[in-house]
Amino acid sequence: MEMEDWLYPWKTNKPPEWAVERYNLDSGILSNINNEDFYFDWLKAQEQKIQMIEKNIINLTKQIENLKQ
Helix, strand or coil: CCHHHHHCCCCCCCCCHHHHHHHCCCCCCHHHCCHHHHHHHHHHHHHHHHHHHHHHHHHHHHHHHHHHC
16 A cells, blocks of 8 residues: 555545544645635745845945945
């Protein structure tokens, strides 16, 4: 018996209710969410982080220049 067959004894995309409860599987709630929205939100969050880092670098550069003077 293969490990996959032992871990996932059902053959369809929808696991049985006992498996959903026992293994805390996605019961279809998350699979209905559009993945493109998640990807866009992730990209937007990364862009915001990069912008904050850039602002911090600019601020630090200005402070270093002031200290040099």
